[in-house]
Amino acid sequence: MFIVIRIKTVENIAEIVYYELAPLGFDSIMEEETAYSENKTIDANLKTTWITSVSEENYNAEEVKQILDTYQSQNLLTYSIQKEEKQNWNKKWEENFQPIRLEYNEGNKIEKKCIIRADFHEAESDFEHEIIVTPKMSFGTGHHQTTRLMLGHQFEMNHKNKVVLDAGSGTGILAIMAAKLGAKEVCACDVEDWSVENSLENADRNNLKIDSKHGTAKIFENKKFDILLANINKNVLLEEMPLYNELLKETGTLVLSGFHHNDIKDLQKRAVEFGWNIEKQTEETPWCSLRLVKNFSNL
Numbered sequence: 001m002f003i004v005i006r007i008k009t010v011e012n013i014a015e016i017v018y019y020e021l022a023p024l025g026f027d028s029i030m031e032e033e034t035a036y037s038e039n040k041t042i043d044a045n046l047k048t049t050w051i052t053s054v055s056e057e058n059y060n061a062e063e064v065k066q067i068l069d070t071y072q073s074q075n076l077l078t079y080s081i082q083k084e085e086k087q088n089w090n091k092k093w094e095e096n097f098q099p100i101r102l103e104y105n106e107g108n109k110i111e112k113k114c115i116i117r118a119d120f121h122e123a124e125s126d127f128e129h130e131i132i133v134t135p136k137m138s139f140g141t142g143h144h145q146t147t148r149l150m151l152g153h154q155f156e157m158n159h160k161n162k163v164v165l166d167a168g169s170g171t172g173i174l175a176i177m178a179a180k181l182g183a184k185e186v187c188a189c190d191v192e193d194w195s196v197e198n199s200l201e202n203a204d205r206n207n208l209k210i211d212s213k214h215g216t217a218k219i220f221e222n223k224k225f226d227i228l229l230a231n232i233n234k235n236v237l238l239e240e241m242p243l244y245n246e247l248l249k250e251t252g253t254l255v256l257s258g259f260h261h262n263d264i265k266d267l268q269k270r271a272v273e274f275g276w277n278i279e280k281q282t283e284e285t286p287w288c289s290l291r292l293v294k295n296f297s298n299l
């Protein structure tokens, strides 16, 4: 059984509250029963119902209540908490979600890099890459800033013949991109079994093979990777950086996202402790990402 929290608030507050709940084991936050049509502009000031859940075993009632009550006392939200079976609260959105088109300005030319769409959308052949996803309960459709930040790094990195790990795969979107960019072996893991299942289904949808397992990156402790992608959250990243360090080859690249601008210093500090160089840092406010490479002068 799951503890399900419904929060009535505007989009920005929902994101901020989720940022506090994620380290307590909550999965992604999604809008319940809201279907955006192509013609409807999304009103970020509209109060809608947001839903997030945590398994009953991981639920810390006191900490959760403290977080939610702080926002409620400022009239920023109202909330309810219930025990429920896991189900696809995302269904209505999933049936209507709009494709994400990743286009970049290259001098005076627009580079149409990737379209992320569902199988019910028309194909658009002018994009260099295409990813087809049915997200169900999993995170990773390109609608969130952190996914786009991760993909942005991937487009700039050489994946040819590389061994790649997508830690915290959600839909498997980053793993699928790695395979499309020429990786010779792609592994993925997630602590939620529905995400493992979903990543395998999505890889299949894109006619690709990935080795997706249930668990943290530790499940691949006997392998070494050229590229490790981890879009999770600040606390997990800080805790697992020693593990990522172990899993990466000496020439490896680590790409991280899932943290806010205010927390970037903590991650940079940790990276320096491990002798990593910051190759690139990107931001889609308030979310950030870091691309790290091992510092050869420290070896």
Ligand SMILES: C[S@@+](CC[C@H](N)C(=O)[O-])C[C@H]1O[C@@H](n2cnc3c(N)ncnc32)[C@H](O)[C@@H]1O
Residues within 6 Å of the ligand: 027, 138, 139, 140, 141, 142, 146, 147, 150, 166, 167, 168, 169, 170, 171, 172, 173, 174, 189, 190, 191, 192, 195, 215, 216, 217, 231, 232, 236, 258
């Ligand atoms: C923000 S989503 C990222 C999904 C996708 N990779 C993307 O970039 O859109 C984070 C995912 O990490 C998973 N997760 C959380 N803690 C984890 C851990 N310690 N190890 C592996 N996966 C974890 C969650 O279940 C969730 O699917």
